[in-house]
Amino acid sequence: xxxxxxxxxxxxxxxxxxxxxxxxxxxxxxxxxxxxxxxxxxxxxxxxxxxxxxxxxxxxxxxxxxxxxxxxxxxxxxxxxxxxxxxxxxxxxxxxxxxxxxxxxxxxxxxxxxxxxxxxxxxxxxxxxxxxxxxxxxxxxxxxxxxxxxxxxxxxxxxxxxxxxxxxxxxxxxxxxxxxxxxxxxxxxxxxxxxxxxxxxxxxxxxxxxxxxxxxxxxxxxxxxxxxxxxxxxxxxxxxxxxxxxxxxxxxxxxxxxxxxxxxxxxxxxxxxxxxxxxxxxxxxxxxxxxxxxxxxxxxxxxxxxxxxxxxxxxxxxxxxxxxxxxxxxxxxxxxxxxxxxxxxxxxxxxxxxxxxxxxxxxxxxxxxxxxxxxxxxxxxxxxxxxxxxxxxxxxxxxxxxxxxxxxxxxxxxxxxxxxxxxxxxxxxxxxxxxxxxxxxxxxxxxx
Ligand SMILES: CC(=O)SCCNC(=O)CCNC(=O)[C@H](O)C(C)(C)COP(=O)(O)OP(=O)(O)OC[C@H]1O[C@@H](n2cnc3c(N)ncnc32)[C@H](O)[C@@H]1OP(=O)(O)O
Ligand SMILES: O=C([O-])CC(=O)C(=O)O
Numbered sequence: 001x002x003x004x005x006x007x008x009x010x011x012x013x014x015x016x017x018x019x020x021x022x023x024x025x026x027x028x029x030x031x032x033x034x035x036x037x038x039x040x041x042x043x044x045x046x047x048x049x050x051x052x053x054x055x056x057x058x059x060x061x062x063x064x065x066x067x068x069x070x071x072x073x074x075x076x077x078x079x080x081x082x083x084x085x086x087x088x089x090x091x092x093x094x095x096x097x098x099x100x101x102x103x104x105x106x107x108x109x110x111x112x113x114x115x116x117x118x119x120x121x122x123x124x125x126x127x128x129x130x131x132x133x134x135x136x137x138x139x140x141x142x143x144x145x146x147x148x149x150x151x152x153x154x155x156x157x158x159x160x161x162x163x164x165x166x167x168x169x170x171x172x173x174x175x176x177x178x179x180x181x182x183x184x185x186x187x188x189x190x191x192x193x194x195x196x197x198x199x200x201x202x203x204x205x206x207x208x209x210x211x212x213x214x215x216x217x218x219x220x221x222x223x224x225x226x227x228x229x230x231x232x233x234x235x236x237x238x239x240x241x242x243x244x245x246x247x248x249x250x251x252x253x254x255x256x257x258x259x260x261x262x263x264x265x266x267x268x269x270x271x272x273x274x275x276x277x278x279x280x281x282x283x284x285x286x287x288x289x290x291x292x293x294x295x296x297x298x299x300x301x302x303x304x305x306x307x308x309x310x311x312x313x314x315x316x317x318x319x320x321x322x323x324x325x326x327x328x329x330x331x332x333x334x335x336x337x338x339x340x341x342x343x344x345x346x347x348x349x350x351x352x353x354x355x356x357x358x359x360x361x362x363x364x365x366x367x368x369x370x371x372x373x374x375x376x377x378x379x380x381x382x383x384x385x386x387x388x389x390x391x392x393x394x395x396x397x398x399x400x401x402x403x404x405x406x407x408x409x410x411x412x413x414x415x416x417x418x419x420x421x422x423x424x425x426x427x428x429x430x431x432x433x434x435x436x437x438x439x440x441x442x443x444x445x446x447x448x
Pocket of ligand 1: 040273274275276278310319320321322323324325326327328370374375376377378379380383384385
């Protein structure tokens with residue numbers, strides 16, 4: 001073993017010894033791990049008027065798990081999707097609703113679309129000087145770097161008035177697709193030796209259409225592809241104040257920080273594999289399963305593989321079946337149900353029925369396997385990330401873009417929550433940590 005590795009092994013062990021806490025201490029001091037109580041309910045840390053998640057209903061006075069529902073500003077998001085599907089693109093309309101609290105009329109929607117289109121521009125040479133520098137497969141990091149660098153071009157960066165923050169948020173919502181797609185093309189060129197395409201967005205196209213157009217070498221896409229992606233964006237836009245990246249948004253906003261820093265922090269949270277990064281992990285996990293299980297129809301073999309994942313013996317050895325489970329939903333995540341509908345449709349068109357059958361088997365089996373091992377408070381079911389990656393792969397969107405697509409949508413929710421925090425709170429978020437540290441007498445150097 002190399003000297004540096006030996007050093008790190010020894011000192012990592014010191015970290016474990018210094019930092020390890022007895023699990024019983026959390027009970028003793030009534031600390032709610034993950035800010036969740038013993039029944040899995042989140043600790044209430046704020047009020048919001050932006051959205052609501054339903055996962056339980058009261059039956060005969062008893063709190064009972066139910067099918068999940070997600071509401072944006074009072075509207076069931078499935079109804080919103082039904083309202084625009086097949087007639088117009090919904091991203092801009094849903095973004096308007098989340099930011100301003102009401103559904104736009106035709107004039108307001110046109111104005112909003114025009115304003116986003118006018119904002120779809122980057123500072124001179126930004127692509128060359130920032131995005132193309134040190135490209136990597138981690139497009140979320142590239143996006144974060146771009147967002148932080150955009151702060152240097154903003155003369156009014158630190159002004160937290162609602163007007164200025166709204167200007168910054170609208171600008172970021174507009175340019176996110178360019179930052180992500182150009183980051184991907186730079187990586188694909190410099191690391192994968194492919195040709196590089198930097199297509200400019202079109203003022204005439206919606207966010208979903210622009211995304212596909214800029215991504216594709218020949219700029220082509222079908223109506224169906226753009227519509228599926230548009231609905232995916234709407235369903236990823238917002239999820240309450242407590243999800244990890246939105247809570248991060250609120251925490252960093254509460255310290256008085258600027259919009260670019262807040263959004264960079266939110267991006268850093270979203271990319272985590274237990275949050276938005278799970279959509280990449282699901283596809284990698286399925287590829288690993290297909291490599292290690294020869295007969296995908298053999299239920300016993302698939303079950304054994306899932307058990308190995310939970311025992312940290314397979315895939316990334318983290319013990320998680322990605323795309324399964326949720327901190328709030330119990331019986332179902334409504335977004336996953338919509339995605340499942342698309343998967344069904346697309347899988348038969350693209351000849352991927354065998355993959356679809358495997359996904360469905362895992363969706364059915366994983367909750368059983370997880371329940372055998374962990375204490376389940378409310379049920380475990382497929383979450384939004386389970387089928388979304390499969391849908392994107394059938395739209396021939398590269399794997400590296402899956403979490404950035406989530407971010408292109410969720411920046412709308414982050415913006416709405418940043419503004420709600422600024423308008424109402426003016427109080428720094430600062431929870432407490434019970435200290436279990438032991439006091440010690442100082443030891444002079446020659447006595448250590
Ligand atoms: C957009 C999104 O962020 S959706 C979520 C995307 N993330 C994933 O798909 C990653 C896989 N899933 C998970 O890691 C978890 O389900 C989370 C992080 C989403 C939610 O975790 P929790 O809030 O702890 O869920 P919940 O309270 O229902 O879990 C009950 C138990 O089942 C375990 N569990 C839940 N889901 C899974 C899973 N997919 N794989 C293995 N174990 C799981 C939990 O670890 C917990 O065990 P513990 O009490 O010993 O810690
Ligand atoms: O609410 C959560 O914890 C995670 C989630 O589904 C999301 O952010 O969309």
